Each structure stands twice: as C-alpha cells, then as structure tokens.
C-alpha cells in the first residue's frame with residue numbers, strides 16, 4: 170500500500186495543510202478533514218509517510234467521538250464515504266477511510282490542552298517557575314509524575330511554523346468571556362478524564378492531549394478537530410511507566426530512536442527506512458486494537 174503524502178481534491182477549496190492533515194471547504198455548512206500518512210517528529214515532517222497511518226488515526230478519532238458523545242457533542246457528521254456529498258465521493262479512491270465530514274463551527278481560537286502528567290513544555294516551565302501555564306503546582310514534582318487531577322493548561326494557536334504559547338486559564342476568560350471559558354475548560358477536563366481512564370485500563374497512558382472547540386449554529390459548545398489520537402496527544406505504554414524520567418512514546422519511539430541514532434538535525438526532512446515505517450505502523454495498529462478492541466480497516 171502506498172502512503173498518501175498529500176491529498177489532491179481540486180474540486181474542493183483547500184483551506185489548510187497542517188503537518189499531517191489537510192482541511193477543505195465542502196459547502197456553507199461542512200468541511201472535510203483528510204488525514205494523510207505524513208508523520209512528523211521533533212516538529213519536522215518526514216519525506217516519506219507511514220502507509221495506513223491516516224486511516225488508523227481517522228478511525229481512532231471516530232471511536233473517541235462516539236464514546237464521548239455523552240460528555241458533549243462533536244462536529245463529526247460522518248466518516249462513511251457513502252454518506253458524503255458527490256463532491257467528496259468523486260475522490261473515493263484517494264480518501265476512503267481517511268476523511269471526516271464535519272459541521273462548520275465558529276472555532277474558538279484556543280488550544281485546549283489537558284495534562285494528566287507533567288512533561289514536555291509543562292515540565293520545562295515547572296522546572297523554571299514551579300508553574301504550568303502560570304498555574305502554581307506543588308513543589309517537588311518529578312518529571313512525568315501524574316498530577317493530582319487533570320489540569321486545563323491552554324495555549325494560543327500559533328501561526329504555522331511558530332510554537333504555541335502557554336497561557337493562564339484566566340487569559341481565556343478575557344478572550345472569550347468567563348462563562349464560556351469555564352464551560353470549555355470543564356468540557357476539556359471531562360473529555361480527557363473519561364478517555365484517559367478508558368485507555369489506561371487497556372494499557373495506554375494518555376499523558377496529555379489537545380482539544381479544539383467551536384460553537385455550532387445554536388451556540389452550543391462542540392468539540393472539533395481530531396480527538397485523542399497519538400498526533401494530538403502523548404501516548405505512553407503503561408507497563409513501562411515510571412515517574413522521574415522521560416517516557417518512551419507508544420507510537421513514535423522507533424522513529425525517534427532512529428532519528429537520534431542517525432544524527433538527525435531536527436530541521437531537515439529525511440527519508441525513513443522501511444523497518445522504521447513497518448515498526449511505527451505496527452504501533453499505530455497496536456494502539457488502535459488496544460483501545461477499540463478491533464482491527465483497523467486499512
């Protein structure tokens with residue numbers, strides 16, 4: 170199976186090409202997310218992709234949208250090509266299994282990050298200031314330690330190529346109003362808490378995740394984008410977890426180890442060898458099977 174590195178849907182208006190996903194306008198009320206097989210590490214997109222990655226992560230997002238539907242509504246309309254408009258179906262060969270038709274929302278320009286463990290940029294800030302997103306935390310926490318409770322630690326939505334900036338939750342209140350900000354942070358924590366408990370019972374720690382939200386035509390807060398994939402979250406193997414050190418990534422450790430061992434400069438895109446592609450795909454399949462209990466459709 171060849172990897173899809175870039176979608177090509179000339180009849181649809183391309184809105185954005187993110188690191189690994191493309192976003193199209195379909196009509197006044199709907200958009201189309203296309204999950205390519207692109208893979209990034211250390212913020213660099215590799216020259217070749219992981220064949221099947223986009224389909225697996227699309228199916229994982231759909232699983233979580235359905236499991237979490239009782240927590241709050243999502244923008245998902247369908248991932249079933251037969252239920253999509255003809256303007257999308259004409260690209261069936263290219264898009265089958267790797268696209269989501271979603272409702273157009275008024276997107277809230279906040280990266281709604283929830284952390285269950287202290288790591289990454291949160292750990293860096295904590296070591297410097299004893300805070301994460303300017304929220305004071307207890308002294309003496311270890312790297313990758315589980316927090317007493319999941320923490321909403323928002324950030325700005327940086328321009329492409331820039332890094333998001335951690336902001337205090339009060340900043341979100343100033344941006345969107347106190348009532349909506351409190352609804353959004355509670356929704357993010359509720360979604361994360363249910364998903365993290367579900368995944369932990371199946372051998373995967375979701376250490377942190379990023380949600381995007383919007384308002385639908387009735388002003389209802391709605392979860393958007395993708396949810397709880399290894400691209401939007403940190404997945405750790407639970408059986409190897411120990412606080413006090415960095416954790417292997419459930420899905421990208423083979424890739425990271427290869428890059429570090431080959432002297433990767435963390436700037437220049439490179440071609441991944443077949444064994445790294447094979448082993449990385451196997452980890453995406455493993456994560457999908459553990460969480461959903463089913464084999465992904467490739």
Ligand SMILES: N#Cc1c(N)ncnc1-c1cnn(CCN2CCOCC2)c1
Nearest residue numbers: 185186187190192244272273274393394
């Ligand atoms: N979701 C959603 C959504 C929606 N349901 N309605 C209206 N607009 C959006 C929307 C527009 N841009 N983004 C950022 C998505 N990026 C794209 C590239 O990849 C990274 C993420 C979201």
